Amino acid sequence: MFDPRKDNNDIERMYFQDDGMIPNHPHLPVLLYKGVWHTDPVGAESRFNRNGWSNSWVNGVFDVHHYHSNAHEAxxxxxxxxxxxxxxxxxxxIVLESGDVVVLPAGTGHKRLKASPNFRITGAYPGxxxxxxxxxxxxxxxxxLQEIREVSIPDTDPVYGRGGPLTKLWLNRNN
Structure with missing residues (x-):
């Protein structure tokens, strides 16, 4: 259960500028939820889906810089x-371990530098x-750049669902 008095402070926010190649998002921060699902990381895909983040997959992360201009990604x-x-x-x-979740706003570049042999990740998209x-x-x-501007803020948080911190943090970017 999400407790806004406590949990907002446990979510790391990272902002990135356009570097000329990777646009990143002009306003929204990357959100990092460390260890949020450490007790059952394998159930992450079904929890994303229950929280309104679907079109999910299980695989790895490309070892080249890439981004999604038309969708946010968890x-x-x-x-x-x-x-x-x-x-x-x-x-x-950043290093992500089993149970960690990162939410990338549309346009945010990401690339795998190194991974353990048993590394598996699941991804999902709002709606x-x-x-x-x-x-x-x-x-x-x-x-x-136009596509990134047109991607709306999701109705639900991929980790906590309705009432979770993502919507508040992305609408009130100064928090």
């Missing part, structure tokens, strides 16, 4: 660990949105 590590760089080549390196995959090619820029 990722939950279900086994092992992964070291990612978020935000493009000059972004921030089951169909997502594209972009790599920062110069010809993408005008269209993807």
């Amino acid at each position: 990722l939950a590590v279900i086994s092992g660990f992964v070291k990612l760089i978020i935000g493009g080549e000059k972004g921030q390196k 089951g949105m169909s997502y594209n995959t972009r790599t920062g090619e110069p010809g993408e820029r005008p269209q993807v």
Whole structure:
């Protein structure tokens, strides 16, 4: 159960600027929920789906910089660990372990740097949105910048569902 008096402080927020190749999101932060599902990471995909985040999959993360300009993405590590760089080549390196969840606003670059042999991750999108995959090619820029601006804030948090912190944190970006 989500307790807004406590849990908002446990969610790390990271902001990234457009680096000329990876646009990132101009206003919304990446949200990192460390260890939120450590007791049952394997059930992450079904919890995403119950919380209104679907079109889900289980696999890995590409080892090239990429982003989705037309959808936000939630990722939950279900086994092992992964070291990612978020935000493009000059972004921030993070390590995610089994039970961690990261939510990437549309346009946010991500790339796998290293992973354990048993690494598995599940991804999902608000309302089951169909997502594209972009790599920062110069010809993408005008269209993807418009697409990023048009992606709406989800109705539910992928971890906590209705009333969860994502909507508040993304609507009130100064929190």
